[in-house]
Amino acid sequence: MKDLLLANPDYVTLLLHGLGVTARLFAISWVLAMVLASLLMAVRSAARPWAQRWVWLFVEYHRNVPGLVQIFVWYFGVPQLLPKVMQQWVNRHDGEFVLSCIALTLYAAAYMSEDLRSGLRSLPRGQAEAARSLGMNYRQSLLYILLPQALRASLPPLVNQTLALFKATSLAMTVGVADLMHATRQIENETYRTFEIFLVASACYLAISWLIMGAGAYASRRFSAARH
Amino acid sequence: MTSMLEFTNVHKSFGATKVINDITAEVKVGEVVVVCGPSGSGKSTLIRTVNRLEAIDSGTIRVNGNDVHAPGTDLNRLRTGIGFVFQQFNLFPHLSAMDNVMLAPMQVRGTSKSEARAMAQELLARVGLAEKAEHFPGELSGGQQQRVAIARTLAMQPPLILFDEPTSALDPEMVGEVLAVMKDLAQQGMTMVCVTHEMGFAREVADTVWFLDAGRVLERATPTAFFNTPQHPRAQKFVADIRG
Amino acid sequence: MLDILRDYGLILLIGQYPQGPLGGLAMTLILAAAALLLSFPLAVLVGIARTSPYRWVAWAAAAYANSIRGLPLLLLVFWAYFAVPMLTGGGVSATAMMLVALVVYESAYLGEIVRAGIAALPRGQQEAARTLGLGYGATLRKVILPQALYNMIPSMLNQFVVVVKNTSLAYVIGVDELTNAAYQVNGQLLTRPFEVYALLAITYFIVCFSLSRGVEQVERRITAARRSRPA
Numbered sequence: 001m002k003d004l005l006l007a008n009p010d011y012v013t014l015l016l017h018g019l020g021v022t023a024r025l026f027a028i029s030w031v032l033a034m035v036l037a038s039l040l041m042a043v044r045s046a047a048r049p050w051a052q053r054w055v056w057l058f059v060e061y062h063r064n065v066p067g068l069v070q071i072f073v074w075y076f077g078v079p080q081l082l083p084k085v086m087q088q089w090v091n092r093h094d095g096e097f098v099l100s101c102i103a104l105t106l107y108a109a110a111y112m113s114e115d116l117r118s119g120l121r122s123l124p125r126g127q128a129e130a131a132r133s134l135g136m137n138y139r140q141s142l143l144y145i146l147l148p149q150a151l152r153a154s155l156p157p158l159v160n161q162t163l164a165l166f167k168a169t170s171l172a173m174t175v176g177v178a179d180l181m182h183a184t185r186q187i188e189n190e191t192y193r194t195f196e197i198f199l200v201a202s203a204c205y206l207a208i209s210w211l212i213m214g215a216g217a218y219a220s221r222r223f224s225a226a227r228h
Numbered sequence: 229m230t231s232m233l234e235f236t237n238v239h240k241s242f243g244a245t246k247v248i249n250d251i252t253a254e255v256k257v258g259e260v261v262v263v264c265g266p267s268g269s270g271k272s273t274l275i276r277t278v279n280r281l282e283a284i285d286s287g288t289i290r291v292n293g294n295d296v297h298a299p300g301t302d303l304n305r306l307r308t309g310i311g312f313v314f315q316q317f318n319l320f321p322h323l324s325a326m327d328n329v330m331l332a333p334m335q336v337r338g339t340s341k342s343e344a345r346a347m348a349q350e351l352l353a354r355v356g357l358a359e360k361a362e363h364f365p366g367e368l369s370g371g372q373q374q375r376v377a378i379a380r381t382l383a384m385q386p387p388l389i390l391f392d393e394p395t396s397a398l399d400p401e402m403v404g405e406v407l408a409v410m411k412d413l414a415q416q417g418m419t420m421v422c423v424t425h426e427m428g429f430a431r432e433v434a435d436t437v438w439f440l441d442a443g444r445v446l447e448r449a450t451p452t453a454f455f456n457t458p459q460h461p462r463a464q465k466f467v468a469d470i471r472g
Numbered sequence: 473m474l475d476i477l478r479d480y481g482l483i484l485l486i487g488q489y490p491q492g493p494l495g496g497l498a499m500t501l502i503l504a505a506a507a508l509l510l511s512f513p514l515a516v517l518v519g520i521a522r523t524s525p526y527r528w529v530a531w532a533a534a535a536y537a538n539s540i541r542g543l544p545l546l547l548l549v550f551w552a553y554f555a556v557p558m559l560t561g562g563g564v565s566a567t568a569m570m571l572v573a574l575v576v577y578e579s580a581y582l583g584e585i586v587r588a589g590i591a592a593l594p595r596g597q598q599e600a601a602r603t604l605g606l607g608y609g610a611t612l613r614k615v616i617l618p619q620a621l622y623n624m625i626p627s628m629l630n631q632f633v634v635v636v637k638n639t640s641l642a643y644v645i646g647v648d649e650l651t652n653a654a655y656q657v658n659g660q661l662l663t664r665p666f667e668v669y670a671l672l673a674i675t676y677f678i679v680c681f682s683l684s685r686g687v688e689q690v691e692r693r694i695t696a697a698r699r700s701r702p703a
Contacts, residue, residue, distance in 0.1 A: 060677075060681060061673075061677060063680075064633075064637075064676060064677045064680035064681045064684065065637075065673045065676045065677050065680070066637035066638070066640035066641075066651070066676055067637075068640045068641060068643070068651065069640055069651060069669070069672055069673050069676055070673070072651075072669050072672070073666075073669045073670060073672075073673050076658070076665040076666075076669055077665050077666035077667075077668075077669040077670060078666065080664070080665050080666040081666055124316075124318075126314060126316050126318035127318060127320065129281055129314070129318065130312075130314065130318035130319075130320070131320075132281075132304075132307065133279055133281065133307055133310075133312040134307065134308070134331075134332035134336065134380070134381075134384060135304045135305065135306075135307040135308035135332065135336045135384065136304065136332065136335060136336055137304050140335050140336070144331065144335060145320055148322050149320075149321070149322055152322065163541075163542075167543070167544040167545070168544070169544075170544035170546045170547065171544075171546060171641075173546070174643075174644060181544070181546060181547065184547075184550075185550070194554045195554070198547070198550065198551055198554065201547060202543055202547060202551075205542060205543050205544060205547060206539060206542045206543065209541075209542030209543070210538075210542060213538070213542070223322075
């Protein structure tokens with residue numbers, strides 16, 4: 001038993017620290033992405049055509065460029081554009097984490113806004129008509145009738161996106177973020193016990209992935225739009 | 229008696245098809261009007277123009293003296309005074325029956341939750357669904373859903389209610405329960421305009437029958453007169469056809 | 473940016489060829505196509521297994537698919553990097569390792585598409601086939617799969633676009649594809665990272681966007697064909 005990697009407290013600490021970074025990266029990106037996605041959906045559904053076109057471009061860019069490349073653009077590319085002062089500030093304050101977070105947020109928000117939008121479009125027209133016939137204005141019908149149902153309708157794809165975002169956080173290791181994947185590689189480099197450490201990392205990722213899938217299934221059942 | 233609803237030279241086309249062709253008509257306070265006619269005659273479109281779910285090309289529509297289609301009209305405020313019951317019920321599936329009825333008074337009129345709840349309970353009892361208050365639309369039959377929809381409309385206490393083929397989407401055995409509720413409303417003095425195929429209801433409850441064909445009101449008569457001695461040839465054909 | 477394109481465009485397109493193996497965008501597309509083609513038979517097996525009437529078969533396939541889908545592709549790439557040489561006794565190129573990782577990854581996702589396609593067919597199809605006396609295997613081969621796979625062509629083509637994006641991870645194990653080519657170009661220029669990586673992003677954008685539009689055309693043709701075919 002002494003031989004087990006996990007028995008070594010140093011490595012356990014390293015793994016837990018990595019897990020913490022992964023969790024933070026995921027949580028912050030997810031919250032920001034949901035907020036941004038809702039805003040994008042609102043713009044896409046109701047604003048002027050030129051604003052809608054910008055949102056379309058935003059979505060198409062993030063859907064057609066690999067996540068890894070998006071992170072590279074933010075981490076390697078964007079700092080070149082910033083004034084020296086900001087570059088130094090970013091470097092001193094966890095630059096790789098912040099820039100990866102930004103990249104992942106925008107990446108997830110693009111997909112999520114599309115999911116929300118198709119959820120909104122799937123609602124029968126009679127719902128909006130009924131709300132307006134009762135005298136509700138646009139904001140009230142959106143807030144109380146359309147948006148709650150759109151969220152419920154978009155639940156399955158949103159859960160998938162959440163899962164995808166969680167797995168995408170692993171890409172941040174390529175720019176030096178000390179997340180779970182980074183810790184795994186580090187331990188592997190030091191101990192050469194590749195099979196063991198990869199197994200542990202796989203177990204961690206699987207556990208959380210299954211948690212997300214399970215939470216999604218639960219939410220789907222509870223808030224399903226088709227309450228029959 | 230004063231006018232509740234007035235159509236004056238109303239025209240409407242969908243593209244090249246003329247759907248409402250110069251209609252001038254009046255509904256008095258407390259009057260129950262049944263609008264009937266062959267399909268495609270423009271009946272549904274006509275009542276949907278009353279609360280501006282459809283626009284009109286020319287003419288005026290006045291509800292309680294207010295011009296519905298004037299650019300400056302406060303449409304939301306106007307709609308609180310016009311009830312609308314849809315063929316497809318259009319209940320909000322994510323809210324219970326009680327919540328469906330309470331929502332508009334609370335959000336639009338600012339009614340307090342307790343007041344709204346009390347009113348909703350009373351209205352649901354009135355349509356015979358007191359015990360279904362906490363149920364969701366998905367758990368109710370078509371007839372029950374339509375009755376909740378009527379209660380939801382009544383919650384805003386409109387002086388005029390429009391019915392767009394309220395029983396056409398129901399299985400035959402549920403039609404009666406909805407018509408019974410509508411009959412009650414009529415007897416309590418509600419001003420109603422109903423597009424419907426239910427001729428029994430028309431005979432029993434309506435004050436006037438409007439016969440619509442190809443966007444025109446071809447005949448206007450009391451139910452007895454209309455069903456026994458229709459004047460216009462097309463009306464005669466219609467009455468003969470529905471008689472079977 | 474245009475001068476970078478002019479000076480290094482060829483490297484981004486085909487890598488070090490002919491002074492070395494094929495690389496750049498060409499390698500990206502070859503890798504993606506190979507991964508999709510090789511994973512297809514595996515995916516069909518997984519899809520059939522998941523809709524199998526034998527419960528343990530369906531359960532095993534579901535466990536396999538859900539496990540692959542729960543892991544980041546990056547981890548699968550590292551697994552392949554470590555496991556493939558062990559299984560084959562060494563001497564495997566990084567490209568082959570990447571191919572293994574992509575094939576395993578796609579077998580789960582493509583398998584899910586096949587499963588959905590089979591499940592979406594009206595039950596009457598299978599019932600009709602069985603009442604005519606066709607066995608399980610024949611029903612699958614002659615009735616279910618032809619229809620399911622045809623209906624799923626747009627989804628499968630969409631997966632090709634996904635795989636093209638996934639090949640970018642090959643950079644991590646040193647495969648000479650598009651992202652790696654850009655990395656090398658940046659290593660030479662050093663002072664213009666934004667332009668290099670923006671160019672990289674734009675290249676992927678053009679490729680994937682065009683592919684997606686092409687898929688949409690195919691989808692339209694298939695939906696039209698489905699509608700005109702009698703049930």
